[in-house]
Amino acid sequence: MASVPYGSEGTRSLLQKHHFVTKKQLGQNFLIDTRVLDGIVEAVNPSDRTVVLEVGPGAGALTTHLAKRAKRVIAIEKDESLRPVLSDALTSATNVDVVFEDCLKVDLVQLVTPYLDEGDELVFAANLPYYITTPILFAVLESGLPVKRAVVMVQREVADRMAAKPGGKDYGVLSVSVQYRARVNRLFIVPPSAFVPQPGVDSAVVLLDCANPPDARVKDEAVFFRIVRAAFATRRKTLLNALAGALSIPKDVCAARIEASGIDPSARAETLSISQFSKLAEQF
Numbered sequence: 001m002a003s004v005p006y007g008s009e010g011t012r013s014l015l016q017k018h019h020f021v022t023k024k025q026l027g028q029n030f031l032i033d034t035r036v037l038d039g040i041v042e043a044v045n046p047s048d049r050t051v052v053l054e055v056g057p058g059a060g061a062l063t064t065h066l067a068k069r070a071k072r073v074i075a076i077e078k079d080e081s082l083r084p085v086l087s088d089a090l091t092s093a094t095n096v097d098v099v100f101e102d103c104l105k106v107d108l109v110q111l112v113t114p115y116l117d118e119g120d121e122l123v124f125a126a127n128l129p130y131y132i133t134t135p136i137l138f139a140v141l142e143s144g145l146p147v148k149r150a151v152v153m154v155q156r157e158v159a160d161r162m163a164a165k166p167g168g169k170d171y172g173v174l175s176v177s178v179q180y181r182a183r184v185n186r187l188f189i190v191p192p193s194a195f196v197p198q199p200g201v202d203s204a205v206v207l208l209d210c211a212n213p214p215d216a217r218v219k220d221e222a223v224f225f226r227i228v229r230a231a232f233a234t235r236r237k238t239l240l241n242a243l244a245g246a247l248s249i250p251k252d253v254c255a256a257r258i259e260a261s262g263i264d265p266s267a268r269a270e271t272l273s274i275s276q277f278s279k280l281a282e283q284f
């Protein structure tokens, strides 16, 4: 059977054929714009040595595009009722494995590692469900899998926060957490008209280069992230007041530690670079 011709009519008619009603609570906004699909595949840049992990294949639009160029696509979908839609969409794709699981509950290393042969690269690609974007992203980035790069569609304002530099209102825990693990590159904006049903906001495709994270490595990541969260929890306060309060440390001790890391205790969290946060974490 011929593969479904994607583009707006392909996805729509596939959903109609299977009487599939999209579920808002699962973030089901399916991509129907072939230029956007092509743009994502271009960023993933798969070769015959690329294994792609996709979360949320939905009706299979991105999955089929990726499968044309990748060695293999492993797709994790939570919604079991998409089974007939996906098996129809993927009839002629022999290099796709769909796993019906909640990606936050599955052991990603156990699932993916058997597919990786020596010399293969692993890339994460997803049009992420917006209600759960960051938990899924961090479940993958912190799984221990050797993800070389990630190409994800997220809400535009989330993309702005991911890519934000110190000094602005968008810079916060998400910016530091993502940029600690990867170099962030916002690729393009995607309007609501690229989806069915249409979301209420613009989206953006982001490339995360995980093979080349910034140089600031820390010995104890748990302490690093605790400091980052504490510093931003009350972002209008000075670093000294924010950390002393959140960590229940006497102010004079806290001030001495901040100074020992070469930072002014009256600075605000939003002005600190990742390497300053890592120096700070070393003192705690």
Ligand code: SAM
Binding pocket: 026, 027, 028, 029, 030, 031, 032, 055, 056, 057, 058, 059, 060, 061, 062, 063, 076, 077, 078, 079, 101, 102, 103, 104, 126, 127, 128, 129, 130, 132
């Ligand atoms: N990739 C498709 C596309 O671009 O058209 C669908 C993307 S849609 C925004 C998000 C998909 O993620 C939906 O198919 C939804 O059912 C699935 N999903 C939501 N939560 C999930 C979870 N926890 N684990 C796996 N898939 C999930």
